[in-house]
Amino acid sequence: MIRVLLVEDDEATGEALSTLLRGEGFEVDGASTGRDGLRRFQDDGADLILLDWMLPEISGLDVCRTVRQESNVPIIMVTGKDSEIDKVVALEVGADDYVVKPYSSRELIARMRAVVRGRRNAGPPPSRVLESGPVRMDLEQRQVTVSGEEVPLPLREYELLGHLLRHAGRVTTKRQIADGLWGVHNKGVGRSIDVHIRRLRMKIEPDPKRPRHLLTVRGVGYKFQS
Known part of the structure; x- marks a missing residue:
């Protein structure tokens, strides 16, 4: 049943x-x-x-x-x-x-x-781990590690990073991020996403001023590159 x-x-x-x-x-x-x-x-x-x-x-x-x-x-x-x-x-x-x-x-x-x-009929459930480059996100434990070191993230940054990891290698627009994660889109939310991206870079990039993983695609949005 x-x-x-x-x-x-x-x-x-x-x-x-x-x-x-x-x-x-x-x-x-x-x-x-x-x-x-x-x-x-x-x-x-x-x-x-x-x-x-x-x-x-x-x-x-x-x-x-x-x-x-x-x-x-x-x-x-x-x-x-x-x-x-x-x-x-x-x-x-x-x-x-x-x-x-x-x-x-x-x-x-x-x-x-x-x-x-x-x-x-779809077979085993998908992995509860998102991983790309040095970043690993355990969805069950709600734990993020970078090169094996745990990195605590507030909820908004955690959700944003998870969204980008799910779409690793693909460009995601701010509208897609805002609608997909929070169900809203306005200029304020767009600026908030920029702030969260900067904070994430401080936590996962070896050199936040020259990011290798959280990349800006000018005029389009962001993508996570392994």
Whole structure:
């Protein structure tokens, strides 16, 4: 039996969807806030997460991002946000699929079974370690080392470095960084990214003024080069 964690703050919607899923043979656990959904997953796990975007306490996007750092569990965003950029952002932070309300019950069930089947057939989960050049990031321990020496990082710098390591060798724009990590993009965020990059260089580059790994691609963005 597939165990589903349903994170939905609208009580009527949650009850109706839970009834539908149980009728289709799923086991359902529910949560009505992002914080509770994250706690329930960390305590009890699940085979699949159905996740609303607009949640109290912690947004569905932040729940998705946090879960994806810890687990390969399939995640489907089920939300009324239907713009293309919303879908792109959700998929970039780790969602496997995106279903817009109102939805067809048959389509939702089919998508749920498809992502679970695909994940089970995908082989072993990806490594929980990101590594390029002298930098190694252990996602389970939330530990970063440079040439074997541990380097403590605040959350924003840790998230930014992880994003760049996941895309090592490829250029990432500031917009992609801001949207993918924090779900916002404005001039202030762009300047904040520049500051985080400078601080990261101080911690991982042998010579921060002549970086070898955290490179600026002028007029485009940044990339991590091993």
